[in-house]
Amino acid sequence: MSPKYKLTYFDIKGLGECIKYIFAYKGIEYECETVILFTGKGPWNDIKASTPFGQLPVLEVDGKRLYQSQAICQYLANQHDLLTGNAWDDAHNVALASAMQDLIIRVARCYYERNLEMKATLMKDREDNMLPFYYKRFEDILKSRGDFYAGKVSWIDFYMVAGIEAVDGMMGADNVSGKFPFLKSHMERVWNLPKVKEYIANRPPYPR
Structure with a gap:
């Protein structure tokens, strides 16, 4: 059952x-x-x-x-x-998910900042520095693995796409399109799974 x-x-x-x-x-x-x-x-x-x-x-x-x-x-x-079948690759996927969670927490701290002037300053820093730092590394890892983070569809693909959606939702803008094309292509591949x-x-x- x-x-x-x-x-x-x-x-x-x-x-x-x-x-x-x-x-x-x-x-x-x-x-x-x-x-x-x-x-x-x-x-x-x-x-x-x-x-x-x-x-x-x-x-x-x-x-x-x-x-x-x-x-x-x-x-x-x-x-x-939805695991890879390889303990080493599965461990790397956990590490990648942890990095995404770190990013979300750091952006959320700014998003919920009540001092509007401080919030604007912090969000600008996230947009100019933090997001490029993380997104570039996410994209480089993806490039080294192929169309999906584990070479086939696995749980980490859904986690990473949802994480970027959450971050961009808090930032109020699409910070991937035009800047990280391989990362955007991955998101579209996941979104287009039937x-x-x-x-x-x-x-x-x-x-x-």
């Missing part, structure tokens, strides 16, 4: 999106509970204390809860043939 999945995540393009991409690509049925993030009241405040670390995503598998996007993606990859393409065409719009 197939496990029963329930994913709880915000109404944004964040690292919960990589889990949805995996579900779409593999044709896996799941229940999705969407939590409104930016109202400052309501569902998120009501359930935050009940989450393991006050964060989302949380994935329930037959009623058991798993948290943190990397752990969830790796669990699903192990269950649904079941992923169908999911994207039918998903509701996000506030960012």
Whole structure:
């Protein structure tokens, strides 16, 4: 019997999106509970204390809860043939995902800065310095491996695409197109995987 999945995540393009991409690509049925993030009241405040670390995503598998996007993606990859089959390559993919998570955290600190003058200064630094630093390295790694980060479709492809979407959503601009063409081509390859393409065409719009 197939496990029963329930994913709880915000109404944004964040690292919960990589889990949805995996579900779409593999044709896996799941229940999705969407939590409104930016109202400052309501569902998120009501359930935050009940989450393991006050964060989302949380994935329930037959009623058991798993948290943190990397752990969830790796669990699903192990269950649904999205690992590389090579321990060394899988370790490199974890390292790459960790680098993406570092970038997201650093951009998020600026995004949620309340001092608007400080926020503008920090975001400009991220755009001019931090994003090129990370995106250039992501692109170089991809170039060394081929069309996908593991030479075939694996969980890291969905993680990296969702990560860039999250970063560019917070930055309010596309920081890949025209600057990192190989990286952009990879995103388009992932978006155009048949079941992923169908999911994207039918998903509701996000506030960012």
